[in-house]
Amino acid sequence: xxxxxRVENLRTYFHTRSGIVRAVDDISFSVGEGETxxxxxxxxxxxxxxxxxxxxxxxxxxxxxxxxEARFGDCDLLHCRExxxxxxxxxxxxxxxxxxxxxxxxYLRIGxxxxxxxxxxxxxxxxxxxxxxxxxxxxxxxxxxAKRMRSFPHEFSGGMRQRVMxxxxxxxxxxxxxxxxxxxxxxxxxxAQILELIRRLQQEHGTAVIFVTHxxxxxxxxxxxxxxxxxxxxxxxxxxxxxxxEPKHPYNQALQRSIPALHERxxxxxxxxxxxxxxxxxxxxxxxxxxxxxAEEKCITSEIxxxxxxxxxxxxxxxxxxxxxxxxxxxxxxx
Amino acid sequence: MLRFIAIRLxxxxxxxxxxxxxxxxxxxxxxxxxxxxxxxxxxxIQKQLEAxxxxxxxxxxxxxxxxxxxxxxxxxPSFKYPNRTVNELIGQAFPVSAELGFWxxxxxxxxxxxxxxxxxxxxxTLTDYIPSGLAMVGICLPIFVLGPLLVLVFxxxxxxxxxxxxxxxxxxxxxxLTLGGFYAAYIARLTRGGMLEILSQDFIRTARAKGASPAxxxxxxxxxxxxxxxVSYLGPTVAGLLTGSFxxxxxxxxxxxxxxxxxxxxxxDYTMVVGTVLFYAGFIIVFNLLxxxxxxxxxxxxxxx
Amino acid sequence: xxxxxxxxxxxxWRDAWxxxxxxxxxxxxxxxxxxxxxxxxxxxxxxxxxxxxQDLQLGAMPPSAQHWxxxxxxxxxxxxxxxxxxxxxxxxxxxxxxxxxxIGVLYGTVSGFLGxxxxxxxxxxxxxxxxxxxxxxxxxxxxxxxxxxxxxFAAIGAVQWLTMARIVRGQVLSLRRMEFIExxxxxxxSKARIIFRHMIPNALGPIIVxxxxxxxxxxxxxxxxxxxxxxxxxxxxxxxxxIKEGAETMEExxxxxxxxxxxxxxxxxSLNFLxxxxxxxxxxxxxxx
Numbered sequence: 050x051x052x053x054x055r056v057e058n059l060r061t062y063f064h065t066r067s068g069i070v071r072a073v074d075d076i077s078f079s080v081g082e083g084e085t086x087x088x089x090x091x092x093x094x095x096x097x098x099x100x101x102x103x104x105x106x107x108x109x110x111x112x113x114x115x116x117x118e119a120r121f122g123d124c125d126l127l128h129c130r131e132x133x134x135x136x137x138x139x140x141x142x143x144x145x146x147x148x149x150x151x152x153x154x155x156y157l158r159i160g161x162x163x164x165x166x167x168x169x170x171x172x173x174x175x176x177x178x179x180x181x182x183x184x185x186x187x188x189x190x191x192x193x194x195a196k197r198m199r200s201f202p203h204e205f206s207g208g209m210r211q212r213v214m215x216x217x218x219x220x221x222x223x224x225x226x227x228x229x230x231x232x233x234x235x236x237x238x239x240x241a242q243i244l245e246l247i248r249r250l251q252q253e254h255g256t257a258v259i260f261v262t263h264x265x266x267x268x269x270x271x272x273x274x275x276x277x278x279x280x281x282x283x284x285x286x287x288x289x290x291x292x293x294x295e296p297k298h299p300y301n302q303a304l305q306r307s308i309p310a311l312h313e314r315x316x317x318x319x320x321x322x323x324x325x326x327x328x329x330x331x332x333x334x335x336x337x338x339x340x341x342x343x344a345e346e347k348c349i350t351s352e353i354x355x356x357x358x359x360x361x362x363x364x365x366x367x368x369x370x371x372x373x374x375x376x377x378x379x380x381x382x383x384x
Numbered sequence: 385m386l387r388f389i390a391i392r393l394x395x396x397x398x399x400x401x402x403x404x405x406x407x408x409x410x411x412x413x414x415x416x417x418x419x420x421x422x423x424x425x426x427x428x429i430q431k432q433l434e435a436x437x438x439x440x441x442x443x444x445x446x447x448x449x450x451x452x453x454x455x456x457x458x459x460x461p462s463f464k465y466p467n468r469t470v471n472e473l474i475g476q477a478f479p480v481s482a483e484l485g486f487w488x489x490x491x492x493x494x495x496x497x498x499x500x501x502x503x504x505x506x507x508x509t510l511t512d513y514i515p516s517g518l519a520m521v522g523i524c525l526p527i528f529v530l531g532p533l534l535v536l537v538f539x540x541x542x543x544x545x546x547x548x549x550x551x552x553x554x555x556x557x558x559x560x561l562t563l564g565g566f567y568a569a570y571i572a573r574l575t576r577g578g579m580l581e582i583l584s585q586d587f588i589r590t591a592r593a594k595g596a597s598p599a600x601x602x603x604x605x606x607x608x609x610x611x612x613x614x615v616s617y618l619g620p621t622v623a624g625l626l627t628g629s630f631x632x633x634x635x636x637x638x639x640x641x642x643x644x645x646x647x648x649x650x651x652x653d654y655t656m657v658v659g660t661v662l663f664y665a666g667f668i669i670v671f672n673l674l675x676x677x678x679x680x681x682x683x684x685x686x687x688x689x
Numbered sequence: 690x691x692x693x694x695x696x697x698x699x700x701x702w703r704d705a706w707x708x709x710x711x712x713x714x715x716x717x718x719x720x721x722x723x724x725x726x727x728x729x730x731x732x733x734x735x736x737x738x739x740x741x742x743q744d745l746q747l748g749a750m751p752p753s754a755q756h757w758x759x760x761x762x763x764x765x766x767x768x769x770x771x772x773x774x775x776x777x778x779x780x781x782x783x784x785x786x787x788x789x790x791x792i793g794v795l796y797g798t799v800s801g802f803l804g805x806x807x808x809x810x811x812x813x814x815x816x817x818x819x820x821x822x823x824x825x826x827x828x829x830x831x832x833x834x835x836x837x838x839x840x841x842f843a844a845i846g847a848v849q850w851l852t853m854a855r856i857v858r859g860q861v862l863s864l865r866r867m868e869f870i871e872x873x874x875x876x877x878x879s880k881a882r883i884i885f886r887h888m889i890p891n892a893l894g895p896i897i898v899x900x901x902x903x904x905x906x907x908x909x910x911x912x913x914x915x916x917x918x919x920x921x922x923x924x925x926x927x928x929x930x931x932i933k934e935g936a937e938t939m940e941e942x943x944x945x946x947x948x949x950x951x952x953x954x955x956x957x958x959s960l961n962f963l964x965x966x967x968x969x970x971x972x973x974x975x976x977x978x
Binding site: 104106135136137138139140143144146148151152153154155156157165166169170201203214217 | 594609685
């Protein structure tokens with residue numbers, strides 16, 4: 050699989066009154082054509098900021114992309130000229146957002162918003178665009194699409210609005226879709242429908258997806274590969290199945306233990322003690338060390354880097370890298 | 385929509401009735417009368433005059449007669465300008481005021497909107513501080529200070545325009561700047577606030593994510609929402625332009641309705657006063673209705689209820 | 690927020706105070722206002738210049754060591770007249786705002802508290818009055834019943850209460866839905882007690898802010914009336930009167946227009962900056978407009 054997008058050493062800081070927030074602190078990853086990459090993390094882990102940084106949609110100031118490169122075709126998304134980036138946004142790379150309630154313009158008709166990418170990027174004449182818009186709405190399962198083109202956002206439910214957002218994002222047949230927690234604000238039943246819709250459309254169009262979520266359960270059924278973020282860094286990355294069955298970082302392991310599982314009714318629910326670190330302070334060593342049951346002196350004093358331990362599976366845990374601990378469920382159970 | 389308009393106009397009738405009644409009795413309660421000021425008139429002539437205008441009848445019957453005429457659209461004869469009716473006087477003076485109001489509104493909107501939009505694009509930078517600062521100056525310089533100052537500089541010192549008069553287009557400039565200046569400042573502040581509010585919304589990020597240019601983000605995605613506070617303020621603006629015109633018409637010697645009104649009030653010209661107040665009230669009601677119609681069109685969440 | 694908790698409440702006020710103290714423009718505005726008030730209250734007696742003593746031989750003279758801001762056509766000292774006029778202008782501003790405040794707070798509280806049909810009718814009345822050319826009525830009132838000082842601020846106050854009533858009503862409506870008010874109702878507190886002990890104190894922030902912003906518009910209205918010849922009577926002076934007199938003779942004696950205009954503009958500036966600062970400090974949600 051050739052890389053569609055390759056991100057190297059991305060750093061995004063926010064220069065606020067109370068100090069520099071290191072929201073994204075040196076992360077690298079890549080996405081292949083048609084691949085689905087999940088980025089998982091708690092709120093504040095920097096996963097959404099990473100996503101917005103790719104299209105330079107973070108508010109600047111206070112946000113600033115401090116370093117890095119995001120190679121997309123022949124273009125570095127982080128440093129290319131504004132016009133060049135604009136030609137990519139909404140055309141070759143589209144985005145859907147967490148809150149469909151506030152992400153659609155309440156003053157404009159649905160139809161106008163859905164076909165806008167086609168008109169901005171001159172991919173269709175206004176007349177053709179209307180028909181394409183109707184087709185796109187139909188494709189995401191909106192009844193009476195031609196009539197609904199004339200509706201306003203407030204006349205739609207949350208799930209329907211997210212469908213509109215998806216139709217709008219995919220109408221230009223982008224190569225990459227950035228999905229920032231697209232199901233978080235929705236009811237559980239609607240969540241499943243939306244996930245299913247994204248997956249179906251992705252397969253039909255061959256679109257690559259970066260799927261940002263805090264819900265590790267969503268990732269499992271949906272993504273090819275997963276990135277686990279914490280305090281602005283990537284702690285572990287690898288193929289989805291491996292990440293679940295052979296965790297290579299104590300944070301990932303703790304995250305999975307904190308999911309309530311149906312088959313373990315009555316079992317104690319694990320929580321991770323402590324709180325994520327203050328990212329306005331520079332962090333030495335492993336950011337998870339203060340909460341980690343395996344942490345040792347060297348975890349705090351040494352420089353930590355993401356390293357591949359098996360093919361395609363990388364961890365930032367020093368002790369796993371050194372082979373001192375084994376976190377696979379079989380090994381844990383055998384202890 | 386027609387129903388909405390009909391209801392609003394029906395609601396206006398009691399309002400106008402209250403206005404007419406209030407003004408009528410206020411005038412009658414006040415000391416002095418239209419003919420007592422002129423010392424040259426003998427008591428006999430005064431009696432004759434009062435009889436001629438029906439002022440010797442009981443108060444309530446005067447009131448009923450007046451109301452009856454108003455319903456027919458007749459605002460009565462003027463007491464001070466013999467042989468002229470109030471309808472004639474308003475018909476003659478209002479177009480002048482309306483023209484002044486139009487130019488002033490144009491000044492207020494064009495200066496206010498552009499300054500406000502520019503200020504909102506880069507908040508807390510120089511391109512915000514300069515227009516915002518100017519707006520603050522405008523708000524703190526009342527019409528009656530700004531007007532004489534403009535006259536002093538541009539008419540008396542530089543002699544670019546005439547001190548007063550209302551003959552050709554050059555006479556429109558200073559009055560329109562004076563009257564429009566304050567509202568331009570206020571509109572600039574409202575526009576900046578409204579635009580900042582909208583520009584911080586999530587859907588602006590969506591628009592940018594679609595590849596919209598900065599111009600498109602502002603014109604297509606922000607203006608409509610950002611200008612709603614400005615449009616809501618147009619009702620009070622027009623009411624304010626009306627009363628502001630009293631001062632401006634005085635300063636620049638413009639033969640508009642404002643000057644007639646103030647003179648009429650001083651002269652106890654009852655019918656002229658009540659007639660003008662009624663006319664103003666009706667005008668403002670109609671204008672507010674228009675503003676509300678525009679607001680409904682601008683904001684899809686509103687409906688004609 | 691637990692508004693019944695006194696210490697929490699006082700810390701809210703302290704926070705607001707800190708925010709205000711950080712706002713340089715607001716602080717400058719507040720200092721200017723204190724200076725102006727002190728100057729116009731004690732200034733006239735310290736100055737040793739009478740605001741009405743005429744010196745027809747002197748006539749209008751530009752600023753000099755004797756007359757700091759010059760003298761008017763009747764040879765009266767402009768600085769003394771300005772200070773004295775400031776006293777009147779500030780007094781009208783404060784008194785009329787007090788009138789507007791009282792009517793507006795009572796009306797708004799009652800309307801918001803009773804709610805339902807009463808509220809709908811009361812607010813409809815406000816809407817209707819709002820739509821009227823109310824300044825016209827003030828002018829009429831002043832023309833017809835003479836230029837009496839009391840009447841002046843009663844009339845102005847009567848115009849300015851409308852917005853106050855709307856703001857207070859909005860506050861009361863949102864407070865009503867809060868739990869501590871429901872709790873007070875459940876405890877059987879009388880309505881008057883709930884209104885005066887719980888509602889008004891909690892709506893105080895926006896009320897203070899709006900009152901501060903009402904003072905300049907009231908002063909403007911007074912000056913406006915004076916300019917039309919409907920304000921205070923000679924030999925009393927207010928800034929509006931001085932501006933009117935200055936405008937009549939500005940070609941020969943421009944300082945007679947410029948200084949009073951400046952005094953009014955600076956006061957309005959100060960009040961507006963202080964008002965904006967207070968709004969940012971006390972009522973962060975409303976700070977946007």
